[in-house]
Amino acid sequence: xxxxxxxxxxxxxxxxxxxxxxxxxxxxxxxxxxxxxxxxxxxxxxxxxxxxxxxxxxxxxxxxxxxxxxxxxxxxxxxxxxxxxxxxxxxxxxxxxxxxxxxxxxxxxxxxxxxxxxxxxxxx
Numbered sequence: 001x002x003x004x005x006x007x008x009x010x011x012x013x014x015x016x017x018x019x020x021x022x023x024x025x026x027x028x029x030x031x032x033x034x035x036x037x038x039x040x041x042x043x044x045x046x047x048x049x050x051x052x053x054x055x056x057x058x059x060x061x062x063x064x065x066x067x068x069x070x071x072x073x074x075x076x077x078x079x080x081x082x083x084x085x086x087x088x089x090x091x092x093x094x095x096x097x098x099x100x101x102x103x104x105x106x107x108x109x110x111x112x113x114x115x116x117x118x119x120x121x122x123x124x
Contacts (some may be wrong), residue, residue: 002062002070002079008032011061012075014084022091023100028058031089036064041116044069047086049093057097059090 002010012034023029028050036084037045044065061083070079092104 001067001070001074002076004032004034005080006076006082007063007066010080011083011087014080014087018091022095025057025058026072026094027053028061030059030061031062032063034064035062036068037062038065039112041112041119043115046082047090049090050098051097059087059094061086061090 011030018102023076037048045062046065046069047059047061049057049059066074066079067083070082089104096102096104
């Protein structure tokens, strides 16, 4: 697994490739945090889009979660691909929020509900 500094460099390169329109009202920017974050279902959260009255709108990417999910032996190519996928997913939330649309949020909730159903089914 690359270091957090290496991941930051890669994330910056990915972010620079995106159209400047994506950044409209993203006043908190993109944060690469060392944290491991988990959902109430104990799933690792790789990134999230947040709107806050105190912090504004920002995207957080959780380096620690990437380490846990992909392991210490993950290739640079694999991490780069996953960083890009995660960042684009969170930007989709941002752009949909600006447009008053929450389709991706509903899709994420649907997938999580399906995960919960499968998990309950397995326990039986």
